[in-house]
Amino acid sequence: MSHFLFIRDEPSIPAKLREVFSAPEDRIVIRQSALEAKSSLARSAFDAVVIYSEGTELELKRTLCEIRELTEQIPIVVLTPEYNSSLENTAFENRADLYFAEPIPSKTLARVLMNQHENKQGNTSSSMQDWGNHPQQRSTNISHATSTLNVLRDLSHILSFSLDYKAFTQHFILKLREHISFSRIGIFLESSAKQSLVKNKQSKHLTCIASLGLPSDLVDCFQLSREVGIGRELTEYPRILHKESGTRSQFTHGNSGSAKEFSVLGCHLAIPITDREEIIGLAVLNGPVTGRDYTEDELELLYLLMEELGLAIRNSRLHSELAHHGQLIENVMHSMSSGAIVFSENLDILYMNDAAKRFLDLGQNNPDRRIEFAELPAKLAKPVHRAVEKGELLEPFKIDGLEPDEVYQVSIFPFSQKGELMRLPRPTMLIIEDFTKIEASKESARSDTKNQTISLIAERFAHEIRNSLVPLSTHAQLIDKKIQQPKFQASLKSAMLKETARIKRLSEQMLYMAQSSQAGGSEVQLNVIIQKAFQRARTQTDNTLAELKIENQLESLAPLTLEANPEALTHAFEELFLNSIQANPDAQIIQVEICQDLTGKRLVRLRDGGTGLTEDLVKQATEAFYTTRHTGVGLGLSVAQKVITEHQGELKLNSRTQERNWDIEIEFPSYRIHA
CATH class of the missing domain: 3.30.450.40 (GAF domain)
Known part of the structure; x- marks a missing residue:
């Protein structure tokens, strides 16, 4: 193997000279100055030095002097982009062996360097032959x-x-x-x-x-x-x-x-x-x-x-x-149903399997043809370029296929050694997966879910409205005969108020589920909201025995005020109280505790007089349309949770334990509460 030192200001060999140094048995070391290879020159590790001078005579002279101070015997060839008699004189005055100017005779230069290497090898062989033919001197020479x-x-x-x-x-x-x-x-x-x-x-x-x-x-x-x-x-x-x-x-x-x-x-x-x-x-x-x-x-x-x-x-x-492992990896990638493309740090396509060619309609007619990066569609080329050049970790994304209903998911994985700092640019792998059937299945599932939801909503609301219409239609049938009777008038009034309130509640639940509740915000006192919501719930259930007891552990502070939509927040607490009263009609006392935890968060805890929630209810109670009763549509707790969440609060259900003896806990962020 021949070792050559190539000195140039730029860390590359000019394109016109690359064929001179392209032999596989040549080792080319590129440095910007002779001092960067000081130890190697001093040890005669190189067969020749090539200086590509693009600077002044002074710079060339300094480089030649540095080399000759380190070694006297190594051949030196000086190359310049154009002929300059002053540079030529400087080269030979400072003991360069050859001088060439562009256009450089590449074959002549290659022959000169090759002969230099062969002469050196010939001398070595000769010396070794002499060493082998003189046994008496062998110990000394070796x-x-x-x-x-x-x-x-x-x-x-x-x-x-x-x-x-x-x-x-x-x-x-x-x-x-x-x-x-x-x-x-x-x-x-x-x-x-x-x-x-x-x-x-x-x-x-x-x-x-x-x-x-x-x-x-x-x-x-x-x-x-x-x-x-x-x-x-x-x-x-x-x-x-x-x-x-x-x-x-x-x-x-x-x-x-x-x-x-x-x-x-x-x-x-x-x-x-x-x-x-x-x-x-x-x-x-x-x-x-x-x-x-x-x-x-x-x-x-x-x-x-x-x-x-x-x-x-x-x-x-x-x-x-490594060759065996590389072939094994190539065989695995070739047999993948997903498309696989590997890019070098220079954005060259190192590998593309048949699936990727089929998905992108590239090179299928000529499997041996090399695919270029420029042939990729822009929707792939742009994210790959960002991943290679900037190391961006992109989330998987969808692209449309060649056919109308085809959908592909694209994932990009930059290569890096475990525990190694990211060096850019870096090789990257792109995977293309056919998601056509998956997306069709998801769309079908969404359509089925949508139809099921619509069917469930229609069924629940039809049932609930029918229940509200029964007493109204019964009174309507008797109105001609009993309209003059005071007892009938009172019953009709009660039925109309109760059932219209039920229908109004259903419409409000749907509105709060369909739209945001944050509009119209103002400062309200939390105690007032809770008491107003309880009165509405008791009126709607017609349960005059129900009582509310509020224990305010923060009573030494000023009344708590909250930035909120008062109507929406009142409706949320009303749904919680309705749920407690209807679930336990015989339990007359509902306890509310306003307190502060160890971190300073303000909490509202609610507990009714019943046995509490089971583990199954805790997991499912806030799901839309989930109910354990024959009346209602199962939206009460869902609406309450949505409204409280939109006020940056959090609603938690609890199965009672000795440490946590409450059913519902509501936490409001401190920046929305003013004491």
Whole structure:
């Protein structure tokens, strides 16, 4: 792999130069100044430096001087948007190697950089060949940091050669033999957790995936294990293990498994293969072909190389596992009945399944055609753009489909790591669900509910009005014969007043349910409202025995006044008293308590002389048209609750307990009450 440093004021490569640096084996590092890559330049990590100069001669000179202060040997290429003889002179005076001006000959530049890299590699190979042909100097050379770095760099090309870790491991041991003399080697690895979304337990068996000098039938039949022998010793105590030291190791526990495994494989040395986190396998090999022992430097190099091999194997396996998971996710999304579209942070459409294409009528005739963001309808493009660019979490919304009655629900989910700060823009996923049948079902249910409600209202009101008309029509039939009788006149008057009051109450209930009760607000005294409502309720029920007792725990304060619609609030309390009197006609006393809780809220509590409300009544009593009596339409408590709620109050029903010995509690906000 080639490493190039590209220096420019802007953090990007000009479009005309991108093909020069587009090779997959090239690593391009873009910086705005040489000092931003100070450590890398000092360590000769780059194969060449490319300066794209758009500034003055002074700026170019400063950049070149900074580079040469850090390293003398690295090639430097200066590029400018247009030819400038002064910049050219400045470049060469400050030891730049090449100067090009636009239009830049991209092929020439690419060939120059490639040759530079090949020359460097050729020198490395040559030096390594010389190192391999002089055994007497091997120990001296390998101890030198530059030689070790060259060996590691040379073998790193092999480890990045392929994503097939078995293939590059085999190639790795062939290349390794050019630097370390052995005739037999085996690489044993644990099985990976690939092809599974759930990680398997650590494998106990180590299988040979690459070998040199080992019989093929032995490779096919023989395995190592983490529980015994060499595998156990290196798992418990990672180190370079010799055959002789293995038999005496404190970790063998008297087990000669290591010696037997060394003997079967015909090897003398075992080296752990780690991925810098854990041991994933081990390498077993024999000594040098000359019969001598490996030097300490050679063993150290072998250990480092096996660590590099372990990293490459882990990366290869991760790539394979991610590819498998990605394919699995794609298969899942492809089989979804809902449409799925994934957008990148640049608003590119990364994926769109067939359902989404069908819903939006995009690309069905050409499944391989790439769908662009601009092809999306505006009703989708706009919210997606806000979600990607601004990170807005939009609520699901409905859109119309292609057909007249089609309805889709759209949900947008921005991607973010758990616990990670939101970085914008960010990738986003859009889900389109066909809600046509659901909306049709909801509309049908609403229509059925509406019809049922209308039917219930008509039935209840017809029944109640009929009950009111019966005594009136009876008197109407007798009016010609008994109109002169005082007793009949009194009965007719009573019937007319009672039944017209009942009909008036029904009409008022419907009006309060249909419209707001807040109009016409003024300051009223709460005591006056309560007493007036009770008198109306007693008159309407014709119950002269009913009594009201008000206990005002705040009597030391001035009379409580409330900002309210007096008629509406009186009607609400009237409904509460009517409910209490009609539910318990024999219970003559209704108690009202005005108090204040620990938080300072003003409360009105009501309790009649009956047995109180059951748990079922507490849950259902305020529902419209719910009633347990044969008279009335079941709107009394519903109207009372609505009126009180519109005055920012809260009505609560209670099943009596020793701690809460009341039936109804009304709480009014303090900002509406004046003491």
